[in-house]
Amino acid sequence: MKLLLRSSIKAALNAFVIAISLTVLPHSLYAAGGGHDTLGKKANVDLSSKTGLQRGAQVFVNYCVSCHSASFMRYNRMAKDLGLSEESVETNLMFTTDKIGDTMNVAMEPEDSEAWFGVTPPDLSVIARSRGADWLFNFLLSYYVDESKPTGVNNLEFPDTAMPHVLINLQGLQKVNHKIEMGDDGKEHQVFAGFETVVSGTLSERQYEQTVRDLVTFLVYVGEPAKLIRYKVGFWVLVFLSVLWVSAYLMKKEYWKDVH
Secondary structure, eight states: OHHHHHHHHHHHHHHHHHHHHHHHHHHHHHHHOSSOOSSOOOOOOOTTOHHHHHHHHHHHHHHTTTTOOEEEEEHHHHHHHTTOOHHHHHHHTOSSOSOTTSEEOOSSOHHHHHHHHSSOOOOOTTHHHHHOHHHHHHHHHOEEEOTTSTTSEEESSSTTOSOOOTTHHHHEEEEEEEEEEEOTTSSEEEEEEEEEEEEEOSSOHHHHHHHHHHHHHHHHHHHOTHHHHHHHHHHHHHHHHHHHHHHHHHHHHHHHTTTO
């Protein structure tokens, strides 16, 4: 009986620890994923904000889906998860198909994109998982004027990118400022010292960052739609395990009170 009780308590504690790990660890991996963030800004993705997800979906279909697909996501699934009616999605968010059950496929033919950009734009279904939300956030903030490039712009986060600045009318144009610093090798080096606006966009800096944050949030959702469900279920699992742990502890005290 003693061994059975000990095993039950140990199993409850292990389940509690595992549940916490499975809830917290994936979020940490999202934040840590990707490459070097030159700007060092955080995306601060909030998947609980359906309005933010809805705004991000609008930005995606207006500015991204003409070149990039999200072939793992269906419009009707997006409508359900984001709290939108299918009629609203069909009217406002479907520009490449007329069937609500279709996936978010690109409007541009692969042959045309390769001819125009030299490379076929990648599918963005899991880009947030492979690159990380912070990397995407910094990438979309890091375009600057570079007349040596065919698109007229370059990117601090992804140098020599073939992707044009599709959000240029929102952000405007900016140039890179540098400063000279002494390196560990004892030599002077030119380092990034911030951006300077050349041509203003339709949005302020703060508004543009929020727009990019909404877009990145939507891409994080697209990369793992079940995450929304896991967060809801995870909370109640932790509540259940907490109650189970308390019950097991009280049972242990009751069982051992005569021994002590």
